Amino acid sequence: MFSGTTDILAVLGLYFCFMLGIGFWARRSHDSASGYFLAGRRLPFWVAAFSMNATGESAWLILGLSGVAYLTGVQALWVVAGEVLGVAGAWLLVARRLNAASRESATITVPDFLGQRFPAQGKPVRLLAVAIILSMACAYIAAQMLATGKAFSVFLGWDYATGVWVGGLVTVAYTAFGGFKAVAYTDAAQAMLMLFALVAVPAVGIHAIGGLAALGQGLADADAALLLPWSLEDGSLVAMIVIASGLAVGLPFLGVPQLLVRFMAIRETRDVPKAAGMSIVVILLFDLGAVATGLVGRVLFPGLEDAETVMPELARSLFPPLVTGILVVAVLSAVMSTVSSLLNLASSAIVHDLYGQFARRSDAARREAGIGAWVTLAIGIAGCLIALRGGGVIFSLVLFAWSGLGAAFGPVVLCVLHWRGTTGPGVIAGMVTGFGTTVLWVLLFKEASHGLYEMVPAFIASLAMTIVVSRLTTRVDSSPEALPSERA
Incomplete structure (x- = not known):
């Protein structure tokens, strides 16, 4: 155990009690499936904004992105640009229309929304969407649990399994106890803790180094390439691929279901612009703080064996135990906010989109909230068992799951909300193509393409296939009236 462990454990214990307290408080909303899985569509705009950022970032921000900046320097700023563009695009192109359309159709999940939009293909659309969500959620949860093990190992000296x-x-x-309302409100609190950590750690680190000039000199002494926004050592093509991959990291914000559900849950459609402005500012501060953390760590701890532990190492070395405890909580917040959202997403897919739609019991809809708690519990325990196998790099594993969900749903959702010519077969083709291209690119083509991020080809292929198949099929499953999103 490290010195000051008692203080860290005290802060950690208070944090856990606070999270559990929100879960108990949120239980009052479980009067229906909508209450359990969508907080009854009564989410304040500021909660939606912070929740969206906390869920979208996860451990890959505090541990993964800071690790990338540690290794590559200011090239990591391309990821920052991609994220800011992605978040802005999601709020501007998707949030308002999806909130209005899902409200009018009374749908509470993304598979539910797509299935009701195209009733002729409703069952295959729902089943395909659920299969994609569950497969990617498992990889995502494993990555977050891996991050938990790393954080506890560095901060407290615990073994990996205990941390998980x-x-x-x-x-x-x-x-499980509080449902989506607990998830959203704990996300908001966790986002504020993450923001504190990502401002405090690099600020104190820069002061310890001796200022920004000293930081720049330290990076130049370590490796001059760390100060270059791109490197031409391997040729201009590789430099362009690095930039394109960084910018494309934000594309999944347009369609990952765990974020789209927050748009659906906002109390009033007119609140979306206020949430958008808040969310964009927060994501910028998040990402710049993570990159700055990696750069500071490269100067202060140049020989780290695992770059993704740079933030915990800085926190433990620069701060007294009590503050370190708060920073431990901030790292765990990044993990827990995403895990809780993925658990809610996977549970809603199983309970509402499978059991609720296909069960023959007359009281199936009324039973969904109760069943959802038990399904969430089972999925969570299974996720812990999977994570105990260990290994893997957080940044790469999260990017794979992130892109798999984003490529499967992003182009499809954009077409459904903005193009009345979209058809059910086009939606199915787009989801299959986006998901399939992601997997095949990682397995067969990524290494040969100099590491081009799989989201680039997958998003393009999915969008093209959705449009082509929709053009080739006749839309027989919807009226010629304007979409709900168009009337909003």
Whole structure:
């Protein structure tokens, strides 16, 4: 155990109690499936904004992106640009229309929304969407649990398995008990803690180094390439691929279901612009803070064996135990906010989009909230068991799951909300193509393409296939009236 462990554990204990308390408080909203899985569509705009950022970032921000900046320097700023553009695009192109359209159709999940839009293909659309969500959620949860193990190992000297179980079971408990309302409000609190950490750690680190000039000199002494926005060592093509991959990191914000559900849950459609402005500012501060953390760490700890532990190492070295405890909580917040959202997403897919739609019981809809809690518990425990196998790099694993969901749903959702010519077969083709291209690119083509991020070809292929198949099929499953999103 490290010195000051008692203080860190005290802060950690208070944090866990606070999260569980929100879960108990949120239980009052479980009067229906909409209450459990969508907070009854009564989410304040500021909660939606912070929740969207916390869920979209996860451990890949505090541990993964800071690790990338540690290794590559200011080239990581291309990821920042991509994220800001992606978040802005999601709020401007998707949020308002999806909120209005899902409200009018009374749908509470993304598979539900797509299935009702195209009733002739409703069952295959729902089943395909659920299969994609569940497969990618498993990879995503595994990455977050891996991050939990790393954080506890650095901060407290715990073994990996203990870290997985402690962080995992607390998250499962408040998510299962409190449903989406607990997820959203705990996300908001966790986002504020993450923001504190990503401002405080690099600020104190820069002061310890001796200022910005000293930071720049330290990076130049370590490797002059760390100060270049791109490197031409391997040729201009590779430099362009690095830039394109960084910018494309934000594309999944347009369609990952765990974020889209927050747009659906906002209390009033007219609140969307206020949430958008807040969210864009927060994501910019998040990402710049993570990159700055990696750069500071490269100067202060130049020989780290695992670059993704740079933030915990800085926190433990620069701050007294009590503040370190708060920073431990901030790292766990990044993990727990995403895990809780993925658990809610996977649970809603199983309970509402499978059981609720296909069960023959007359009271199936009324039973969904109760069943959802048990399904969430089961999925969470399964996720912990999978994560105990260990290994993997957080940044790469999260990017794979992130792009798989984004490519499957992003182009499809954009077409449904903005193009009345979209058809059910086009939606199915787009989801299959986006998901399939992601997997095949990672397995067969990524290495040969100098590491081109799989989201680039997958998003393009999915969008093209959705449009082509929709053009080739006759739209027989919807009226010629304007879409709900168009009337909003």
